[in-house]
Amino acid sequence: MSHDGYADKLMNGTALAKRVLAGVREKVSKVVAATGVTPALATVLVGDDPASAAYVRMKRRRCEDVGMKSLLIESPRGTTTEQLVREIEKLAEDDAVHGILLQHPVPKPIDRRAAFETIPLAKDVDGASSAALGRVILGIPTFVPCTPAGIMRLLLEYSVDLDGTHAVVIGRSPILGRPMASMLINRHATVTLCHSRTRNLEDIVRGADVLIAAIGRPEFVRAGWIKPGAVVIDAGYNAGNVGDVEFELALETVSLITPVPGGVGPMTIATLIDQTADAAAAQLGAS
Numbered sequence: 001m002s003h004d005g006y007a008d009k010l011m012n013g014t015a016l017a018k019r020v021l022a023g024v025r026e027k028v029s030k031v032v033a034a035t036g037v038t039p040a041l042a043t044v045l046v047g048d049d050p051a052s053a054a055y056v057r058m059k060r061r062r063c064e065d066v067g068m069k070s071l072l073i074e075s076p077r078g079t080t081t082e083q084l085v086r087e088i089e090k091l092a093e094d095d096a097v098h099g100i101l102l103q104h105p106v107p108k109p110i111d112r113r114a115a116f117e118t119i120p121l122a123k124d125v126d127g128a129s130s131a132a133l134g135r136v137i138l139g140i141p142t143f144v145p146c147t148p149a150g151i152m153r154l155l156l157e158y159s160v161d162l163d164g165t166h167a168v169v170i171g172r173s174p175i176l177g178r179p180m181a182s183m184l185i186n187r188h189a190t191v192t193l194c195h196s197r198t199r200n201l202e203d204i205v206r207g208a209d210v211l212i213a214a215i216g217r218p219e220f221v222r223a224g225w226i227k228p229g230a231v232v233i234d235a236g237y238n239a240g241n242v243g244d245v246e247f248e249l250a251l252e253t254v255s256l257i258t259p260v261p262g263g264v265g266p267m268t269i270a271t272l273i274d275q276t277a278d279a280a281a282a283q284l285g286a287s
């Protein structure tokens with residue numbers, strides 16, 4: 001379906017990410033000029049999940065686009081928690097590495113929490129550790145989980161006033177739903193956080209001025225549930241470029257909506273790269 005006539009309802013994450021990355025390129029040049037050191041992101045990829053490998057390729061390409069170094073540490077399926085922790089400890093101690101990203105999902109039976117907790121706060125550019133999440137909840141500056149942070153940037157870009165609104169977040173994962181709810185609370189929204197045990201989800205969604213779908217189920221949120229004039233952020237990314245919201249029909253109802261692809265995804269990557277440049281500047285004394 002053509003989206004002509006609806007263009008003013010689409011939140012263009014691709015365009016905003018391009019602008020963010022242009023700013024990052026300048027930050028990186030300044031760090032290099034001041035210190036002679038090129039900021040570097042180390043990505044740890046465990047196992048052989050093709051989707052994870054594709055995300056990692058995209059992130060590495062964006063690093064290189066802005067003049068940053070990108071290191072890839074690949075560990076085979078079957079890697080133990082201890083081996084992974086040791087790998088991350090080496091990166092934590094390496095002065096040439098400024099940001100560490102452990103690509104999730106990490107294959108079972110690895111204790112992913114133990115792995116994330118090994119990333120020191122100064123290099124936790126994906127906001128994956130419990131220390132980062134604690135800071136997000138309390139509104140203390142830190143490197144934040146990239147997907148909700150990218151969403152907050154989109155909301156700001158499109159002048160969505162959150163103060164006093166009812167925001168509904170569906171999904172409570174540590175990297176997305178939970179920090180998202182905290183960030184919205186910190187911007188004075190009244191937040192309902194929903195998950196798979198939530199009763200009367202449909203009714204709750206009907207009351208949302210701002211809806212964030214972060215479930216991972218194609219078109220799970222039906223257009224008929226959405227309040228007319230709501231702002232809808234679709235963080236879901238399912239096979240066939242399908243989001244978590246019944247997008248085509250929702251377009252009729254919403255005031256703003258993120259497309260899939262081209263909404264949340266590019267902003268996640270841009271936030272990661274931006275935070276890595278900031279981490280390098282801080283570690284090299286070039287902030």
Ligand SMILES: NC(=O)c1ccc[n+]([C@@H]2O[C@H](COP(=O)([O-])OP(=O)(O)OC[C@H]3O[C@@H](n4cnc5c(N)ncnc54)[C@H](OP(=O)(O)O)[C@@H]3O)[C@@H](O)[C@H]2O)c1
Nearest residue numbers: 147171172173176195196214215216235236237264265268
């Ligand atoms: N665009 C991006 O950059 C980006 C980045 C990260 C993730 N994503 C996408 O965002 C989606 C969510 O990712 P995630 O990592 O947060 O996933 P996740 O860890 O699997 O969490 C999914 C959440 O959805 C909830 N849920 C599942 N079925 C539900 C139902 N029937 N009703 C209500 N809630 C339900 C789960 O509830 P329980 O907690 O009760 O199980 C859980 O909290 C996925 O599509 C993923 O691909 C996109």
